[in-house]
Amino acid sequence: MEIQENTGFAPWGDPEAKPLIRFQNVTKRFGTFTAIDNLTLDIYAREFFALLGPSGCGKTTIMRMLAGFEDPSEGEIFLDGENIAGVPPNRRPVNMMFQSYALFPHLSVWDNIAFGLRRSEMARDKTRIAARVEEMLKLTRLEKFARRKPHQISGGQRQRVALARSLAKAPRLLLLDEPLGALDKKLRQETQFELMDIQERTGTTFVIVTHDQEEAMTVASRVAVMDHGKIVQVDTPATIYEAPNSVYVADFIGEINIFKGHASPPRDGFCEIAFAEGLAPIRARAPEEMQGEAEVSFAIRPEKVLIGPERPPELPEGRANAYRGKVIDIAYLGNISTYHVELAGGQKVKVQAANTRRIQRRTITWEQEVWISFTDTAGVVLTR
Amino acid sequence: MRRFALIAVPYLWLLVLFLVPFLIVLKISLSDATLAIPPYTPTLDLSRGWQGVRDWAAGLDLENYWFLTEDALYWKAYLSSLKIAVLSTLLTLLVGYPIAYGMARAPDHWRPTLMMLVILPFWTSFLIRVYSWKAILSQEGLLNQFLLWLGVIHEPLTILNTNTAVYIGIVYTYLPFMVLPIYAALEKLDESLLEAAEDLGCSRLSAFWLVTVPLSRQGIIAGSFLVFIPAMGEFVIPALLGGSRTLMIGKVLWEEFFSNRDWPVASAVAVVLLLLLIVPIVLFQRNEQKNREAEG
Ligand SMILES: Nc1ncnc2c1ncn2[C@@H]1O[C@H](COP(=O)(O)OP(=O)(O)OP(=O)(O)O)[C@@H](O)[C@H]1O
Ligand SMILES: [Mg+2]
Numbered sequence: 001m002e003i004q005e006n007t008g009f010a011p012w013g014d015p016e017a018k019p020l021i022r023f024q025n026v027t028k029r030f031g032t033f034t035a036i037d038n039l040t041l042d043i044y045a046r047e048f049f050a051l052l053g054p055s056g057c058g059k060t061t062i063m064r065m066l067a068g069f070e071d072p073s074e075g076e077i078f079l080d081g082e083n084i085a086g087v088p089p090n091r092r093p094v095n096m097m098f099q100s101y102a103l104f105p106h107l108s109v110w111d112n113i114a115f116g117l118r119r120s121e122m123a124r125d126k127t128r129i130a131a132r133v134e135e136m137l138k139l140t141r142l143e144k145f146a147r148r149k150p151h152q153i154s155g156g157q158r159q160r161v162a163l164a165r166s167l168a169k170a171p172r173l174l175l176l177d178e179p180l181g182a183l184d185k186k187l188r189q190e191t192q193f194e195l196m197d198i199q200e201r202t203g204t205t206f207v208i209v210t211h212d213q214e215e216a217m218t219v220a221s222r223v224a225v226m227d228h229g230k231i232v233q234v235d236t237p238a239t240i241y242e243a244p245n246s247v248y249v250a251d252f253i254g255e256i257n258i259f260k261g262h263a264s265p266p267r268d269g270f271c272e273i274a275f276a277e278g279l280a281p282i283r284a285r286a287p288e289e290m291q292g293e294a295e296v297s298f299a300i301r302p303e304k305v306l307i308g309p310e311r312p313p314e315l316p317e318g319r320a321n322a323y324r325g326k327v328i329d330i331a332y333l334g335n336i337s338t339y340h341v342e343l344a345g346g347q348k349v350k351v352q353a354a355n356t357r358r359i360q361r362r363t364i365t366w367e368q369e370v371w372i373s374f375t376d377t378a379g380v381v382l383t384r
Numbered sequence: 385m386r387r388f389a390l391i392a393v394p395y396l397w398l399l400v401l402f403l404v405p406f407l408i409v410l411k412i413s414l415s416d417a418t419l420a421i422p423p424y425t426p427t428l429d430l431s432r433g434w435q436g437v438r439d440w441a442a443g444l445d446l447e448n449y450w451f452l453t454e455d456a457l458y459w460k461a462y463l464s465s466l467k468i469a470v471l472s473t474l475l476t477l478l479v480g481y482p483i484a485y486g487m488a489r490a491p492d493h494w495r496p497t498l499m500m501l502v503i504l505p506f507w508t509s510f511l512i513r514v515y516s517w518k519a520i521l522s523q524e525g526l527l528n529q530f531l532l533w534l535g536v537i538h539e540p541l542t543i544l545n546t547n548t549a550v551y552i553g554i555v556y557t558y559l560p561f562m563v564l565p566i567y568a569a570l571e572k573l574d575e576s577l578l579e580a581a582e583d584l585g586c587s588r589l590s591a592f593w594l595v596t597v598p599l600s601r602q603g604i605i606a607g608s609f610l611v612f613i614p615a616m617g618e619f620v621i622p623a624l625l626g627g628s629r630t631l632m633i634g635k636v637l638w639e640e641f642f643s644n645r646d647w648p649v650a651s652a653v654a655v656v657l658l659l660l661l662i663v664p665i666v667l668f669q670r671n672e673q674k675n676r677e678a679e680g
Contacts, residue, residue: 069579089582102580106598115594116584151678169584 009221010236011044018081020045020173020205021066026075028061028229035061037229039075048199048206050216052252053226059209060099061229063175066207067096079173090119097166099177099209101158103150109161110146113137116169136164139194155182163191167198176208180215192219213253217241225249241301246384250299255338257305257349259298263381266290270376273298276345282321283376290383300379302352305372307339309363312373322373325349327366339364341372406658413651414444424647448652457636458653462660464631468547468622469615472554476611477604479555480562484603485596487563488570499567502560514553514624521549521625545627553621558614562607569603570596602675609668617657633657 011017019042028036035058043049051059064070065077068089076083084092095116103112113136117129137143140160145153150161159182166174179195180188196219199206210216216223217237224234225248233240233249244250247258259282261275266286273282273296282298290296306312311322328348329340332355339351351372364370415424426443429436452458487498505513520526521544528540543549573596581591597604619634626632633653640650 067579067583069582088587089579090585090587094583096580096583098576098580100574100576102574102576104577104580104595106601115581119585119590165584 009046011047012042012222017044019043019078020047020080021207022078022081023062024076024078026065026072026077028058028065028070029073035229036065036072039229039231041224041231041234043205043207045205046199046203048196048208048219048221050220050223051207051209051226052211052213052216052223054252055211057226058229059226060177063096063177063207063209066092066173066175067094068092093172094175095166095169095171095173096175097162097177097179101150101162103158103161103165105150108147108149109142109153110137112150112161113164113168116165120169132168136168139167139198140164140191156184156187159183160191170202170204173205173207176206178209178211181211188215189218195219217253223253225252243380244299244382247297247299247382250297250380250382255302255350255352256299257302259300259347261296261298263290263294263296265292271381273381276343276347279323279343279345280321282379283319284321284379284381285377287381287383290381294383297382298379299382300374302338302350303336304378305349305351305374307341307351307353307364307370307372309368309370311371319376320373321376322371323349324369324371327364327368327370330364330366339370341370343372409651409654411444412647413448413649413655414446415648416443416445416447417646417648422647423645448648449656451649452652452656458633461631461633461636462656465616465618465633468550468554468632469612469618472551472558472615473608473612475551476555476558476562477608480559480607481566481604483559484563484566484570484600487567488573502563506560510557511620511624514557514621517549517553517556517625518544521552544625545630547626547630549625549627550622550630550632553625554611554615554618557621558611561610565606565610566600566603569600573599602671602678605671606668606675609664609671613661613664613668616661 011019021041021043023039023041026036026039027034039062051062053059061070065072066079068084068087068091071085076085078084079092079094104115107115110133113133114129117123117132122128122132133146134143137146140163142157142160142164145157145161150158153161159179163176163179166176176195180191183191192215195206195208198204206219208216208219220237222234223237223240225232225240227248233245235243240249240253244253250256251258259273259275261273261282263271263273263286264281265271269286270283271286271290273284275282275298284298311324312320314320323343325341325343327339328342331338331340334355336352336354339353341349341351343349349372412424415426417423418425426440428440432439483502487495487502490498518525522528523540523542523544525544527543528537531537532540543552577595577599578591581595582588586594617634617637618632619638622630622632622635623638626635637650637653637657640646640653644650
């Protein structure tokens, strides 16, 4: 998995920066059900902010509060420093791409895209509207379908119409609720780059909901991982991936091995985690908040674990962790393979290795005894 | 064979219940009136064989239709019926749309009850319901008493036996035919479409005009035809609520038939009415067809 480099754009780290959107202790209840629970969050102008979380965790609800379709039960939402409670949706400089697309069935693709423009300050200028619609059609590659009605095009094409329609007015804030779910991989990647490009050119702020964490990693400046109406972690994709703050986040993003165990009190910033009877404890960097001993989870990505037929040579000062195990499964994924290794204590570990050799000459096979190893900084110790 | 049988059943039904009576009426309309039983000639006398058929056919002519064009009463009655039907269709739409809209927007658990209330009047006799409007609209009726009591008026209004009463009667009677198809269209309307419209800059009102109305068009058209077609030939309502000056083709037909006992002219009036109604009926069918296609 590719990790986006930090490009120096980080207004969230700047105490002077004013957020475009501020959620201040926002709670949203539907009857007795709490969909959003005391949310406080800042989103900055020009951000590409991704909301990630399991179904029903409240992502769409956040979008709908920004668009103006739901009012918070408690707390305030500020746009550009102004409380937007009570501002109707048509008065907000916000456009939303609906999860259900919500295309107007009685209008052609062309008219769907022009709908918002006809209700903007552009309304009188037919040629400008036409030019803008054509531009959007070209961007989403829908030129051929401009005259068709929504029920005469495919699901993926409909999704692109919805995207084009929400982009057309070039709003300050664009809310995309699973914008690319129905596209095939290639088109999705192209559209992702297109979105990033649009974002770069127009300076629009994007809030995007996605189920696809790879997508969140690719496009987002920051990712918020949600669970049951709460935000568990907000950080850059690289931080979320490399330094998740909880087992929940670690488990949600990408593949990861979790070792539950008992950590010794940290010494020189490192602790030792006993996770199985008869096996050496894992040596790992202790998190700052850890004081004494504690029940912890040690999390390590499969690609950070090395695998080999022999015990690896010791790293200086014993900084490596090495365990013997048996290969119980191999998943060949083309450029990489995932090895499922069972350690002596029964703990299963996933290991990912690049296939730099041809498959016939691969040295590790099923049932083979192997050694897995990782350095003491390869994983993270999680206290919750 | 089974397919043939399946198609044959409705056609047979139509043949027996519509085409045969229509042909009989058509035949009478081509006959001449006499004082006899039945009150028209010629009658088909099959006992005289082929000659009988030829004599019968020779006795038929278009005289009655010419007569309809000569007497201004008839085309005036047709026009007046058309006017009353169009106007009352519009009025029914005006009253029915908000009702249908309210029903479609009501909470789910309310809808069956509301639906019941709309259909409920059908459970009592149509005649009784129209009759009771007499009690409401007459000079000493409930409406006048109520308005007098409110002090809105000082003299009782004359509503009964005017065209106003006819409009009220038609709107009241045919309201469910307008409400139900519009309700069916509005109920299917996806709420998120209105949100999308608002999101794209529409006020509530313009979202209603640009999204709700076009998407309930099929229901509006269906409901309008369902009101217009029967209203055009309406007889009972103008007879009971209308005055002597209310001119409607249904009333003329009735008078020709029962007062004048001129069956041939009455039949000619009926045939022309049917021909006039074929246009909206065909349009209505087209609309229904389009509806099904859009859904399918
Ligand atoms: N109008 C409503 N009335 C009652 N409950 C609601 C309403 N809208 C949303 N909810 C509930 O709030 C919770 C959050 O819903 P939301 O649509 O925000 O989820 P989501 O994160 O977008 O999920 P998904 O990924 O499936 O789209 C869900 O449990 C949902 O059932
Ligand atoms: Mg959602």
